[in-house]
Amino acid sequence: MLSEVLTIVLLGSFVEAVPAPWGGWGFHHKGHGINVQLGPRPYYLVDNMDAGPLKEKLQSCTEKPIKTSSFSIGHRGAPLQFPEHSRQSYMAAARMGAGQLVCRHSQCDLHFTTNILETPLAAKCSTLFKPANPKTGEPASANCCTSDITLAEFKSLCAKMEGNGDNAAVNGTEFQGRLSPTPDYRTDLYATCGTPMSHKDSIELINSYGLQFTPELKTPEVDMPFQGDYTQEEYAQQMIDEYKEMGIDPSRVWPQSFLPDDIFYWIDNEPEFAKQAVYLDERVDTADGYAEAVASLPGLKDRGVKIMAPAIFALVNVSDSGEIVPSPYAEAAKEVGLDIITWSWERDPPISQGVAYYYQSVADAVNNDGDEYTIIDVVARKVGALKMFADWPGTITYYANCFGIGL
Template structure:
């Protein structure tokens, strides 16, 4: 029956279901259909409408960005499980280290004050690099704190409750400071979500049968840490934990913004290094322009010659407006011409687009004015840019699209 649905979908407009009997069903939920309702009438909407009632299956095009943090606390067990249930075929643990040099999943080394309840635990809050300081309306001082994974041990980290990312800068009390979730995200599933060590994330992803895309986070403490913990040791420790768990290199896509990390993996761990993903932040360089190759040196060909196979820029670096349509940038075309695969980040990390300009969509000021643009962006990334995957804070959307309009994996 599954093959009948697959063939019928092709005849009715390209709707495709991944024909892998071993893949579990995915529950994409109502959000993809909400986004579909926002699409203007046209060919894309007609093709996606055909897929409304079909079954959906896991897809490696669908990458879980920190889990499913649109509604679940990022890098928590619940967030990862939600993403996997929505069909994410690859899940991300952003990796940093603790005071006892253990690896844990956290987007930034020093974000515990805004992503966990550490400030409500006096013994642990006392260890924070910067204790909570209340706002002072008289002077205009905003509330502040800085709590790092490197301030506490892995056991202490595991005692915390993960929460939705956000703080209230006007807070007078710690309990109000951590209650800063943006209004467009949800706290419905934020009841003491369990944070994970890197090893625990590996075990979960192995048990669930998904691939892994860890990001080695840039340390926010001086390196070498504790006089002997170097950046290269950190980069090697990440791989060693996959080896210890018996994870094949083909199941892991190492990520880093640090080009030296990529070079280290290519030289010292080539089996893992060949799938390493360079998170390209050359957009921070003065004068960067996705249409001007001289502004993003070294060239794509030089990166490929150095051994890189996958590059990952933000959405806006890959897309631009031309004559009322969304098209690939020169950057996107050059990457593909050089033989580089592309992963894009991050879909559904933004407030509703109708609320105004957004960093991820800055190159689409006229065409990304409502949430219907999310599916349009996804379509151009998949069909015209040719990305191999897209990070999303709500992987049900990317799973829906991949099952509907991409060729079976």
């Protein structure tokens, strides 16, 4: 039970979409067994773009049959509309011609991604729900981790749209978002009890569609060694072992981690799986960390790392002339021969509501929602990213089809 609990606790499981045996309606391309449906958003974004050659190019593809693209990655599924981590979210992302479907984004997020505080399992949470105290101003709080419960208990929960707890909540129902609504750029329309999945469940689902896998070894939020004897190395090995046990060829797996030691472990101990290992680089969040990251790229290449994956803003800057251009990080990675994957489009509110985390480095060059495609174009064609994560993968799938990427 320990190993199964840790798997759902700490792994984020993603999948790249390739042909899948699905029926349904929408455009269908022979040989790509899923009828890809993007929804209206990509077309809205293209219409919203400033006039120019890129808009004309993207407009020329509006009636083009759409194929699945390995360039398009569904970050946590399609959480712009569906509860992240849920089976329904993964299926929506695959329907949009994408994948990278997250099994669990974090070990300790059940109090705002599931209904756990409305169930008897609330009594097992690491930090029990504490109501707000209006007299002292102390906010409501809770912390519920997958390591707090069994696999069967985890599967009994309902996935819901992610939302931060209501600081003024006096009970678990209020804290889980009923009085603190889903952000206005998302929707609760499909949040009718999403189905949570373990890592093994996700492997079975993905494999049944013949897709590729990009599992993320989540950074532990419990003390390691866990319960005194389960080490970080055993954890990294277990993730790979689950693919071996199910007969998955290493060429279909893109293991990821924010921890460089995990990447190095796979390079040293699982070289076949490490060929596509992805170093998720969050050092770029600070100025000093960004400089350190850029300086470290040659050494990481020499150590055997092949793919770096920082957030979008780390890859683009604004030139003196106001043009969006590749950043020093992007140029340095290209110079030493490192590939790039980036995350996560449409995770922030729409650009028209103000520039937030993911587009922060180009805030002076964007002001409408259509500008998203301008950034995507620079990251795709000038930075040369291999793949892109998105909370609404149809946006990336449309771009990839128009430019013939990953088809």
